[in-house]
Amino acid sequence: MxxxxxxxxxxxxxxxxxxxxxxxxxxxxxxxxxxxxxxxxxxxxxxxxxxxxxxxxxxxxxxxxxxxxxxxxxxxxxxxxxxxxxxxxxxxxxxxxxxxxxxxxxxxxxxxxxxxxxxxxxxxxxxxxxxxxxxxxxxxxxxxxxxxxxxxxxxxxxxxxxxxxxxxxxxxxxxxCGMQTGAGAVLNSLGVRAGSSVAVFGAGSVGMAAIMAAAHVARAAVVIAVDVQPGRLELAKKLGATHTVLASREEGSGGKSSVVERIRELCPPVGVDFAVDCTGVPSVIRDMVDCLGTKGRASTVGAPGFGKEVGIDVMQHLTYGKEYVGCCEGDSLPSKFIPFLMDLHAKGQFxxxxxxxxxxxxxxxxxxxxxxxxxxxxxxxxxx
Structure with missing residues (x-):
């Protein structure tokens, strides 16, 4: 009925x-x-x-x-x-x-x-x-x-x-959705390693999940949070970010990016090992790829809408061996990953x-x- x-x-x-x-x-x-x-x-x-x-x-x-x-x-x-x-x-x-x-x-x-x-x-x-x-x-x-x-x-x-x-x-x-997407991007799609460096673009709920997973589960040595709101960056530090970068709302317009320069300064000589974009903004995605170091691996979890495209510097991508991979729902198996995240929360790690x-x-x-x-x-x- x-x-x-x-x-x-x-x-x-x-x-x-x-x-x-x-x-x-x-x-x-x-x-x-x-x-x-x-x-x-x-x-x-x-x-x-x-x-x-x-x-x-x-x-x-x-x-x-x-x-x-x-x-x-x-x-x-x-x-x-x-x-x-x-x-x-x-x-x-x-x-x-x-x-x-x-x-x-x-x-x-x-x-x-x-x-x-x-x-x-x-x-x-x-x-x-x-x-x-x-x-x-x-x-x-x-x-x-x-x-x-x-x-x-x-x-x-x-x-x-x-x-x-x-x-x-x-x-x-x-x-x-959101929490398993952010955490899964770090743990499943990217396979962040202990002692590595990670940049997370967008410190919303998905980004915070990525930060917590990188810091407390993957045990990354450097976790960089990037956002346009200082208050969110402060919280990101409380949740596990080791560094923060305050971006302008005009950042990533296709010109020289101060965010990329700052990340390279934090992870010399050429950038981070891993990066996650949680904004879905094409210009920010470009910055994310640009901030990768040698054999760096990045993924987008934000949803910009169908038909959106991002330009890539092909030679830089090739000569540094960079990877830009897709990530849907954190490549998670919900029946296993959701209980895993609940267990992390019970331990104070999430x-x-x-x-x-x-x-x-x-x-x-x-x-x-x-x-x-x-x-x-x-x-x-x-x-x-």
């Missing part, structure tokens, strides 16, 4: 949200009905809400959900009603990347996570006409297999991770509470404003 629920909807692709009533379709065998308690608010959600990334009006977004299982489909066996769960990205479970432990590179990742439909093309959510309740309008949903900006949602089994009964759902909600701010779902507009203004690093919405 379908049910109605309250969801945060994007009526138009202008970045504005509204709380509205939507309906859930019948649960499918490979789905889990989850009562959402909290959901992280990610820049990716805001990019879809403005149409920077492909979306449709009336969408229900959200991809860092945390809640309690209410019902499971017949093909779900790893969770049961009453379990606390975190929601991450969805994957097909059968293609070579999925079966080899790299589901972030699932052959159908984009269509399954960003297409607004279930894999079979149906909609997990819909609205009805005020005059005819039998007239159903599909809603852009199943976002990252979950659409967690709703009080109740249908999540694909592949993105559902069971966590301990005493776990704080609101605190751990961001592990489903203090994500230092930069999380909680908001009631009804205060979503303030949360978004605080993100845009830089007042808050990571916002988490909670249902009262």
């Amino acid at each position: 379908s049910r109605s629920t309250t969801a945060l909807v994007v009526p138009e692709l202008n970045g504005k949200f509204e709380l509205r009533e939507v309906y859930l379709s019948e649960i499918q065998p490979d789905e889990v009905l989850v009562e959402i308690h909290a959901s992280g608010l990610c820049h990716t959600d805001l990019s879809f809400a403005t149409g920077v990334l492909p979306c449709q009006p009336g969408a229900v977004l959200g991809h860092e959900g945390a809640g309690v299982v209410l019902e499971t489909g017949s093909a779900v066996s790893h969770v049961a009603p009453g379990d606390k769960v975190l929601l991450s990205f969805t994957h097909c479970e059968t293609c070579p990347p999925c079966t080899s432990g790299h589901p972030a590179y699932c052959h159908s990742f984009n269509t399954r996570n960003m297409n607004g439909r279930r894999p079979d093309g149906s909609a997990a959510m819909y609205t009805t006409s005020h005059t005819n309740t039998n007239e159903k309008t599909p809603v852009f949903s199943s976002f990252f297999g979950q659409s967690s900006f709703a009080r109740h949602t249908l999540a694909h089994r592949s993105c559902v991770v069971r966590i301990p009964a005493d776990a704080d759902l609101a605190l751990y909600a961001p592990l489903g 203090p994500m509470e230092e930069f999380i701010q909680y908001y009631d779902f009804k205060d979503y507009a303030k949360a978004i404003d605080d993100i845009h203004s830089g007042k808050v690093i990571k916002a988490v919405l909670k249902w009262s």
Whole structure:
């Protein structure tokens, strides 16, 4: 039987949200009905809400959900009603990347996570006409297999991770995407080594996760945080950065970059061993690649939107043996990596509470404003 629920909807692709009533379709065998308690608010959600990334009006977004299982489909066996769960990205479970432990590179990742439909093309959510309740309008949903900006949602089994009964759902909600992306970029995609040097561009929540992973897990000797906000750089030092570089908002325009020069001064003679870009800004990505030293390795985790390109100095890239690699979701296997990050947090090595701010779902507009203004690093919405 379908049910109605309250969801945060994007009526138009202008970045504005509204709380509205939507309906859930019948649960499918490979789905889990989850009562959402909290959901992280990610820049990716805001990019879809403005149409920077492909979306449709009336969408229900959200991809860092945390809640309690209410019902499971017949093909779900790893969770049961009453379990606390975190929601991450969805994957097909059968293609070579999925079966080899790299589901972030699932052959159908984009269509399954960003297409607004279930894999079979149906909609997990819909609205009805005020005059005819039998007239159903599909809603852009199943976002990252979950659409967690709703009080109740249908999540694909592949993105559902069971966590301990005493776990704080609101605190751990961001592990489903942002935190595992930043930490995974350092530990999985780049393979940062003990004693090496790392530069992290963008000290938002993803960047902070990368900094903590580099400092406390990979044991890098030099961890450089780069950002335009002094307050974030101060926090980055508290969380493990050994050095900070304050960039101007005009930095990386294609000319000579003071950020690159400063990083080379900190890691002579030519630059860092590893670098991560968490901004998705093409000019910053260029700076990141330029600051790499001999056989340096860099990766971008920010989402600039499809079609964006970055120019590379080919001779410098070749003669220094640099690598620029892709990184989706930190190349993580959520069922293993999320518990790993929770264990790090319990040991005091991943203090994500230092930069999380909680908001009631009804205060979503303030949360978004605080993100845009830089007042808050990571916002988490909670249902009262």
